[in-house]
Amino acid sequence: MGNRLVDGALRRVTAPRVVRHRAAARLIRGLASAPLLPTRARGALARRLRTGMRRAGWPVAESRAALVAVAGAVEPAARADLLIQEATDELAEGRTPAHLMEAVEAELAAADEAYARGDGKTAARRLHRALRTQSHRVLHFDQLTSPLVDDPAGYLGALRRSAVGRALLTPRGRAVPAAPPPTDRPLRLLVLVNGSAHFLREIRERYARHPGVELRYLHLADDPVAAQLVRQNARIVTEALIGGTDYGAQVERWLRPHLDWADTVFVDWAVGTAAMVTLVDPGDTRVVIRLHSYEAFGQWPHVIDFSRVDDVVFVSTHLRDFAATVALGLTGPNAPRSHVLTNALHLQPFRQPKDATARFTLGLVGTSAVAKDPRWAVEVLRRLRAEDERYRLFLVGKGIDTGLSRAARRYAEALEADLAELEPAGAVRRIGHTDDVPKVLTEIGVILSSSVRESFHCAVVEGAASGAVPVVRDWPFFAGREHGARTVFPADWVVATPAEAAARIRATTADEEVWRTTGAAASDHALATWDWSVNAPDFDAMLGVEPA
Structure with missing residues (x-):
């Protein structure tokens, strides 16, 4: 039954334009609610229908409407899969999906459902997919506008309202506050970075020869353990959401000796490295993160546990202002201190x-x-x-x-x-x-x-x-x-x-x-x-x- 319906649908959507417009609305409504069509078949139908309509040259808005109509008749998890895949396809074409927010909300609703039934890993997988979709580079970097800039609260509203979002953003804190700088020996400073180290050159040079500092510098790509850990974005999100994972234990084993040595850890870029560091209670080691610019448009400000960060450095006041509207952890009683310090430049x-x-x-x-x-x-x-x-x-x-x-x-x-x-x-x-x-x-x-x-x-x-x-x-x-x-x-x-x-x-x-x-x-x-x-x-x- 399902295959005959699908084949009939495809014949209609690939028919001449005059024919297909007369039949489209009835076809979509009927297939979306067909009582004999199982949920899984409806999902398969939606995907085949969308593909057929695109190949037949249907306008994007019409073919999208067809998928959304079918998606509305399936259970929440399947609906989320359909809508988020459609959004992913649109982003791959370099377009902002018209139903982006609907897709993100559906994904977060499915994550909440999994979270409520105790399936933390599925909830985290869906949460990560929602975050990744909402922070896609096409939306914020490869066009001349950004929906996040236009309305941060509205754009992030679904995340902040969801159960998984609230759990992710709940501060875990630290057992003890950071210790003050030592007075009887040099400050032990650990600098961590993954990716571009361009903005660290002058800082490294200064503190490598500073008599009051003992410097250790680590680019995570050069550490065989850290290089593997920092690339596992989905596992970072999972540990941040539910805790107690094997991945969290691996990060603890790698990071703890560094925390035990350092008085202060300075993490350049508020990306996955910073999120990974805040998976671990730092003890009395002070944690400083520098947020440059593009990080504010990504997923990591929502994953970093700022209650485990003592100081955040911004390179300008307007960036500090904008980041505070995006990352809830930068405001409130558990927020870190903020500093505006321009980039280090020998001019x-x-x-x-x-x-x-x-x-x-x-x-x-x-x-x-x-x-x-x-x-x-x-x-x-x-x-x-x-x-x-x-x-x-x-x-x-x-x-x-x-x-x-x-x-x-x-x-x-x-x-x-x-x-x-x-x-x-x-x-x-x-x-x-x-x-x-x-x-x-x-x-x-x-x-x-x-x-x-x-x-x-x-x-x-x-x-x-x-x-x-x-x-x-x-x-x-x-x-x-x-x-x-x-x-x-x-x-x-x-x-x-x-x-x-x-x-x-x-x-x-x-x-x-x-x-x-x-x-x-x-x-x-x-x-x-x-x-x-x-x-x-x-x-x-x-x-x-x-x-x-």
Whole structure:
């Protein structure tokens, strides 16, 4: 019976458009409620029906409606499977699923049902799938908007209302508070990272030679045990939700000797490493986590147990504000202390002479992510060249990684079309990756930030230190809030539109003396505000060590 219904459905959905529209509504309603069709068969029907409709060229909205209609007639777990798979398929196509929230809510409801009957592992598996879907990169990184930014409470409401979400977010605390820094010996500092260690170089150098610090540095990829443990995201979520798992015991065995040695553990990036560390009661060892930016859009701020963290370091005030709206553990009586400490940058090497020809050269350093929105910089260039063809744009760094998602690929294709118009005339030059950014900056007279979001934007600070005129887009993710680009940088550096950017560039480059004076003032401000020599004592104070 089930197979005949499926085959009949497929014949109709692949029929000519006139025929299929007359039959579609009756067909879907009938199959969704067919009393003789078992739940499992309905699920199979929904998947085959969706595939057939897509291959037949049905509009996305119509084929999705068919699946949702059938999904509504199956039991909650099967419904969650159907909807979350549909969402996954849509994300794989680089699209934001129209029924994303419905899918996440269905998955969390199925997780709650499993949790209520004592099936913690199934509940954790479904919770992890909901978190992973809701934090997918297409939603937040490979497009120029993010639903989380628009309405954090609404976007995360289903998670916070669910039983599994409430259990995950319940503080477990620690048996004893962290001990104060020692006074009779150097502070034992353990630095942990997994992934990019780019922002740790100056910190490591300082504390490796600091007489008041005994430093140990561990990149988890270099540790054969930790490298395996940190890659098991689903098991991290399971232990965080239900506890008492074999995985939790393995983390305890690996981490405990490090905790016993260290006075302070500094974890860079609030990702899986930080979540794994907080699976373990740290005893009297102090735990510090640094949250940069992109982590706030992922799953880990909901998994990290901030009641076991003593301090969280942010690189800007607007990032701290936003993270507090996302991660409930960052507020309330169990919340850690928060610090705003900018990235560690040695800026003096960037202060090199510029040739007069750099005056009309715009620079965008770092173009590998859609969030950098280099097309905004291209629009600024077009406006400038409409009046003066001496202006050109340098794109420094590797291009957008088109393998990340179809959404990223579509953006990259649009950018390539833009550049194809401009490169033949010499208006754009792609430099690619370089290990000598200070040298490249000697050829750049205006440094741009075209991003939709940034936590700090080191490239602009380095460009300003070089004497380039800074032109910073009022990052849309944070524009209009209490803190944002206008509170990170001087107000006259920040613009709202490409037209305003072009106007600032014309005003500051029309005359060479004005350009050099403006650039020199930017350089002075950058070195006086963000050089590591200025900010290192603040980092010392946060860690509890005397300045070297």
